[in-house]
Amino acid sequence: QVQLVESGGGLVQTGGSLRLSCAASGRAFSSSTMGWFRQAPGKEREFVAAILWTGGSTFYADSVKGRFTISRDNARNTGYLQMNSLKPEDTAVYYCAVRKSGWYSRLEENYDYWGQGTQVTVSS
Numbered sequence: 001q002v003q004l005v006e007s008g009g010g011l012v013q014t015g016g017s018l019r020l021s022c023a024a025s026g027r028a029f030s031s032s033t034m035g036w037f038r039q040a041p042g043k044e045r046e047f048v049a050a051i052l053w054t055g056g057s058t059f060y061a062d063s064v065k066g067r068f069t070i071s072r073d074n075a076r077n078t079g080y081l082q083m084n085s086l087k088p089e090d091t092a093v094y095y096c097a098v099r100k101s102g103w104y105s106r107l108e109e110n111y112d113y114w115g116q117g118t119q120v121t122v123s124s
Contacts, residue, residue, distance in 0.1 A: 002026040002113040006096050009118030012086055016122070020081040022096030022115055033099040034072060034079040037108055038092035038120075045095070047106040049081060059104055064090075086122045093117040 008020040022034065035050035049070040050059045058070050069082040079096060095118075097111035105111070 002031075002098055004096050004098060004113055004115035006094065006115040006118040009094060009120045011121045011123065013123050014087060016086050017082070017084045018086065018120060020083065020094055020096075020118060020120075022079040022081075024077040024079070024098060024113075030100070031098045032101050033104040033111075034070075035097045035099065035104070035106075035111060036070060036079075036081045036094060037097060038090075038094045039117075040089075040092040043092075045108055047108070048094070050104045050106070051079065052104055057104075059106070061106075083120070086120075088122045088124045090120060091122050092120060094120050 003025050005023045012018055031053045033050050033052055036048040037045050038048050039045040047061050048064055049068055051070045051072050067085045072079045096115045098113045099111045
């Protein structure tokens with residue numbers, strides 16, 4: 001079993017920055033992909049970004065490309081989402097997720113473990 005714990009959410013003004021962290025723990029943690037998703041009130045959960053645990057290739061939703069950066073620290077089993085130039089439409093609960101095997105995916109059903117989520121609120 002893998003446990004994921006997100007942190008770093010909060011309230012920020014438009015144009016501000018936040019850095020989310022996702023710490024993974026559990027026996028024999030291994031992952032092919034760590035992804036970040038978000039869910040705004042009244043909307044479906046959507047893909048934000050993903051990173052291959054080995055090699056570090058990254059993938060982004062068009063809505064965050066150029067503003068968000070996903071990274072990972074293999075030694076700490078921790079992933080990060082650096083969010084810059086935040087907009088009110090980025091307001092959502094952000095979830096990290098881990099896919100055990102296979103190529104990266106933008107589909108939430110392809111991820112095996114999920115964190116509890118962290119709230120990000122961007123005020124205008």
